[in-house]
Amino acid sequence: MPAQTPPTSAPATRPPQTRAAASTVRRALPLWANPRLGLFAVIAILVIVFTALRPSFLNVDLSLVPMQADLSVFVVVGLAQMVVLSLGHMNLAVPRMAAVSAFAMGWCYEHLSMPLWPGMLVGLAVGAAVGAFAGWIIVVTGANSFVVTLALDFALAGLITLLYSHVGDGVAFSVHPAGMQSLGTSTFSDYCAGNVCGPPIPLIVPIALIPVILIAMLFRYARVGREMLMTGSNLKAARLSGIPTGRRIIQAHALSGLLAGFAGFLLAVNNGAFSADIGSSFLLPSFLSPVLGGTLLAGGAVSVLGTVLGATLTEVIQTGLNLLNFSVQALDIYIGMVLLGALSLDRLRHSVAERRGGRA
Secondary structure, three states, X not given: OOOOOOOOOHHHHHHHHHHHHXXXXXXXXXXXXXXXXXXXXXXXXXXXXXXXXXXXXXXXXXXXXXHHHHHHXXXXXXXXXXXXXXXXXXXXXXXXXXXXXXXXXXXXXXXXXXXXXXXXXXXXXXXXXXXHHHHHHHHHHOOOHHHHHXXXXXXXXXXXXXXXXXXXXXXXXXXXXXXXXXXXXXXXXXXXXXXXXXXXXXXXXXXXXXXXXXXXXXXXXXXXXHHHHHHHHOHHHHHHOOOOHHHHHHHHHHHHHHHHHHHHHHHHHHHOOOEOOOOOXXXXXXXXXXXXXXXXXXXXXXOHHHHHHHHHHHHHHHHHHXXXXXXXHHHHHHHHHHHHHHHHHHHXXXXXXXXXXXXX
């Protein structure tokens, strides 16, 4: 009898077909269904409305420069969450990872007299190590990322309090490295050559653009980024395809911790201090920015540009409502309502467009 040919492996062929089908659906969607385009339109409308109500919204020193500095921080915060959302995971410890990284930087500056950038690298290494530890626990135990990172968040919160009370003065480090103040307060317009001055853009903005570009290249061109997305799309199929899913999970969480630490550094530079409360406001923006931008909570799809636009929308709303003299409590309510409405309308619009594309 002739030898039977072994059947081809189905898992190796199905994921590309699935991705091709999804790509076809996306190409069939009309232009107005693009979530990035929708976010851009909402941002433009809000800028017009806030400017009409408060012309000072476009004041360079009062609004635009501070808004750019804050936006630099929250874009990186959104990226920190986005890289684990690519797996379908969550990182609820982003705020504390930022805080423990900032503590490591402040300790290096005060006790080791490190320059600005080497001290920053030490803090980033600490954040990456904490993130890798969370990813390792998830891989080894099989526990849900929500539970693991929530427990880690509580543990780090207590650790940070103890560290500042025993090493610092309980609140913040008093020594700042050379160059930190000018980095946090200067803009390119402060540097002139003759009668030509730079644009009113804070010096911190191009520094924040570095991780934006690198993360975009990671998920678009690098094998590691594509395998993270495949792991988030279908964990079992990714394993059968030979992808080292455990390694990719650990790497994604390590990258999330590193980005959280970088966001903590940017916030410390903006505030002028490495303090114990760094990162305390990071959790909500870390989810809003990528999810508003089109990143799926279930994993398998991310958007770096969408994350930037989502962070921009959040910052525009907060700045505009602040100028309208809303109280802190009312500000939280309105931000939540506007963002929830924007997210709901965007998902409704996208669902309608998918159904139309499917019928076509």
